[in-house]
Amino acid sequence: MITPAGMIWGPRKASYVYAVVQGESIYFGETGDLPARRWGQHLGVGGTFTSALGIEGFATSDEVLFVGVRCTAVDGEMEAYRKLARRAVEEELHRQFFLDSGAFGEELSVVSNAPSAPVRVAWSFDPRAAAIEAYRIVVNDFKRWRAAYP
Amino acid sequence: MKTIDVGFNAARLCEAIARIGYEPYTAIMDLVDNSVTAKARNIRISLYLAPGKSLKARNSVRRYQIVDNGVGMDDAGIEKAFALGADVAYGENSLSKYGLGLKSAGLSLGSRIIIISKRQGVFSDRYTFDKSVIVEHGKFVVTVDALSDEQKNSYELLLPDSAGTIVEIEGSETVNHPSPNSTVARLKERLGVVYFSFLTSTDHPLEISTRVCPDGAEEMFEPVVPRDMLFMDSPNFKLHWNPESYDYSSPYLVLDEAWKIHSVTGSELTPINVKAVVFPQARMAENDSPLDPELRKVVSSYRIARENKGFYIYRNGRLIRWGDDLEGLIKKDDTNLRIRMDLGTDHDDVLHVDVTKQRLEVDDENLKKLQGIIGKARKIAEDVAEHCKKKLEERSGNEGAAFNATVTNVAEDDPDQAATGDPPTETQVRRRRRAAEGTRVREALSEEKKDEGLPETTEDGFRKIVYSGKVPYGHVWEPHYDATNGTFVCVSKHHPFYQEMLNRMPENNAQRLCAEALIFAVALGENNVRDNFDEITPEQLDRLFNKFHKNVGNWLSDWVTENTNILGS
Numbered sequence: 251m252i253t254p255a256g257m258i259w260g261p262r263k264a265s266y267v268y269a270v271v272q273g274e275s276i277y278f279g280e281t282g283d284l285p286a287r288r289w290g291q292h293l294g295v296g297g298t299f300t301s302a303l304g305i306e307g308f309a310t311s312d313e314v315l316f317v318g319v320r321c322t323a324v325d326g327e328m329e330a331y332r333k334l335a336r337r338a339v340e341e342e343l344h345r346q347f348f349l350d351s352g353a354f355g356e357e358l359s360v361v362s363n364a365p366s367a368p369v370r371v372a373w374s375f376d377p378r379a380a381a382i383e384a385y386r387i388v389v390n391d392f393k394r395w396r397a398a399y400p
Numbered sequence: 401m402k403t404i405d406v407g408f409n410a411a412r413l414c415e416a417i418a419r420i421g422y423e424p425y426t427a428i429m430d431l432v433d434n435s436v437t438a439k440a441r442n443i444r445i446s447l448y449l450a451p452g453k454s455l456k457a458r459n460s461v462r463r464y465q466i467v468d469n470g471v472g473m474d475d476a477g478i479e480k481a482f483a484l485g486a487d488v489a490y491g492e493n494s495l496s497k498y499g500l501g502l503k504s505a506g507l508s509l510g511s512r513i514i515i516i517s518k519r520q521g522v523f524s525d526r527y528t529f530d531k532s533v534i535v536e537h538g539k540f541v542v543t544v545d546a547l548s549d550e551q552k553n554s555y556e557l558l559l560p561d562s563a564g565t566i567v568e569i570e571g572s573e574t575v576n577h578p579s580p581n582s583t584v585a586r587l588k589e590r591l592g593v594v595y596f597s598f599l600t601s602t603d604h605p606l607e608i609s610t611r612v613c614p615d616g617a618e619e620m621f622e623p624v625v626p627r628d629m630l631f632m633d634s635p636n637f638k639l640h641w642n643p644e645s646y647d648y649s650s651p652y653l654v655l656d657e658a659w660k661i662h663s664v665t666g667s668e669l670t671p672i673n674v675k676a677v678v679f680p681q682a683r684m685a686e687n688d689s690p691l692d693p694e695l696r697k698v699v700s701s702y703r704i705a706r707e708n709k710g711f712y713i714y715r716n717g718r719l720i721r722w723g724d725d726l727e728g729l730i731k732k733d734d735t736n737l738r739i740r741m742d743l744g745t746d747h748d749d750v751l752h753v754d755v756t757k758q759r760l761e762v763d764d765e766n767l768k769k770l771q772g773i774i775g776k777a778r779k780i781a782e783d784v785a786e787h788c789k790k791k792l793e794e795r796s797g798n799e800g801a802a803f804n805a806t807v808t809n810v811a812e813d814d815p816d817q818a819a820t821g822d823p824p825t826e827t828q829v830r831r832r833r834r835a836a837e838g839t840r841v842r843e844a845l846s847e848e849k850k851d852e853g854l855p856e857t858t859e860d861g862f863r864k865i866v867y868s869g870k871v872p873y874g875h876v877w878e879p880h881y882d883a884t885n886g887t888f889v890c891v892s893k894h895h896p897f898y899q900e901m902l903n904r905m906p907e908n909n910a911q912r913l914c915a916e917a918l919i920f921a922v923a924l925g926e927n928n929v930r931d932n933f934d935e936i937t938p939e940q941l942d943r944l945f946n947k948f949h950k951n952v953g954n955w956l957s958d959w960v961t962e963n964t965n966i967l968g969s
Contacts, residue, residue, distance in 0.1 A: 330896055352660055368961075
């Protein structure tokens with residue numbers, strides 16, 4: 251009768267990376283706002299996720315998973331560099347998928363484009379380590395979701 | 401169900417397997433693989449030239465000979481080795497695979513393959529796989545001859561160990577080959593790289609040596625020197641890439657990951673280790689390089705060139721692809737990037753390793769993954785090339801000099817102010833205050849230059865655009881006023897707009913000058929407003945322009961983030 255639909259928490263102005271899964275497609279992104287706001291844009295007509303899937307909005311009854319991961323390390327960077335730092339994590343997150351796409355236990359294909367790695371900046375944190383942790387969270391949440399809603 | 405033996409033409413099959421794409425040097429290395437599989441620790445390769453022929457003449461090799469001190473073979477073992485698709489159980493991580501290498505590589509070099517093997521100090525007979533005999537008999541046969549005493553003595557000198565194998569290829573005059581000069585050059589260049597991990601093994605390292613013997617002479621062997629094309633054994637090799645401490649000479653490890661790949665049936669295979677190393681631009685080794693002569697030699701030793709860029713693919717420790725671009729994953733300008741991938745036997749099917757074990761084919765899906773995996777390494781390689789280019793063009797911290805020359809005859813007046821007569825009193829007061837502040841800024845800039853090891857003064861005197869690390873946080877630039885020279889601007893070296901855009905444009909390039917002109921124009925406008933617009937107080941102007949700069953800085957920061965590739969890398 252009632253099933254949980256997940257929750258999202260965190261400050262509005264902070265750094266996040268996220269994943270969206272629908273069917274066999276996965277999309278990775280970053281945002282400097284609470285991910286729910288960005289996800290709203292994705293769901294709209296012409297949103298990057300829906301466009302990547304080649305459909306107009308979510309007029310279907312397909313299950314969709316949204317996973318948000320807060321990147322506190324990014325918020326330690328100077329404000330002018332935070333977006334670039336999130337891109338660094340987002341790029342590494344895509345690489346983690348390419349390195350171990352089997353971690354999900356089923357074949358998913360990535361529909362987002364990895365951003366260009368910002369290599370000219372020396373970060374105060376390790377974007378790869380952050381992405382490995384974020385990827386682990388995404389994979390675990392995906393598995394919990396699949397187990398709950400097979 | 402009944403089966404029908406459809407047979408085959410042995411002679412034509414010999415022709416076919418000899419033409420599966422060997423070059424003479426790759427065929428010799430395939431024979432060397434057999435010696436490695438036989439656990440040899442010493443392999444000697446000889447090319448005997450025909451009478452009256454030199455290295456420079458085509459088809460001048462009379463005999464190829466590979467001698468190893470491996471485990472050797474008994475009679476049954478030799479017969480199996482000559483069988484097509486030899487029914488041999490290869491050990492784990494073996495370099496051999498289909499049991500075709502000896503015949504296909506051998507027949508690509510000549511028309512007769514001869515094997516003499518030794519076990520427990522006793523030589524076998526002399527087995528010959530002769531194409532003309534096979535044609536004559538219409539089936540696969542080998543001829544067996546007992547060794548004469550003279551042959552035994554001669555082979556004993558070649559193989560004094562208690563076990564080993566001698567493979568000889570004769571009848572090479574019937575095969576159209578380029579001059580052996582190129583074969584020898586390729587062997588010398590490649591053997592040390594192809595068998596690097598065997599040659600440097602701490603547990604029984606392999607020794608390989610080569611020689612070319614003119615007719616009737618026995619030359620000395622030259623040892624093969626192991627060489628890692630990624631230079632990870634170099635004392636200059638660096639494990640961590642940091643754009644702020646790049647030294648223009650070292651190879652840097654920029655990728656070291658385990659790629660988890662699945663078989664055609666979906667099972668997980670041994671992860672493939674992918675390593676990428678970025679080298680400086682080849683020009684850093686040339687005479688106009690700012691590096692000292694010793695470092696130039698070091699950079700030169702890396703042999704940075706288009707033919708050496710790309711993927712170095714190893715299978716069971718043996719190089720099978722040298723500088724592959726893998727269907728365009730590596731572009732022609734990625735000259736300073738080398739990527740090592742270590743495959744095992746279990747990857748043969750999914751990566752379609754062919755009979756020669758020198759070619760493989762990665763399907764589109766895995767290519768896409770690999771492209772994503774190496775993307776950052778490619779970007780760093782491009783950035784390093786750019787760093788080197790800039791270093792080569794560098795004129796000792798002369799940023800802003802070219803812009804100076806463009807403003808010599810351009811006035812800085814406020815168009816609303818009278819061009820003649822003294823400025824209003826309020827303007828004079830404001831300018832005096834700002835000139836005093838400008839003097840303090842210039843003193844601070846001198847200190848900053850000193851800290852960076854740059855000359856405090858420049859030959860062309862006062863700079864209208866100065867690049868500084870002391871501009872307020874978040875601002876792209878800060879305008880100042882000098883009592884004698886008028887407006888000057890400090891542009892932030894810490895803002896992404898400088899690091900990702902301005903800094904990447906050559907100093908006297910038109911794009912750079914236009915960008916500097918725009919910054920200067922806005923700075924001049926701000927100065928003139930601050931000095932002449934007396935309807936609001938200097939304090940209000942401070943707050944107003946502070947907000948203005950924050951907005952400019954914020955927008956440019958976002959714009960840069962979205963357009964980091966706009967300058968072409």
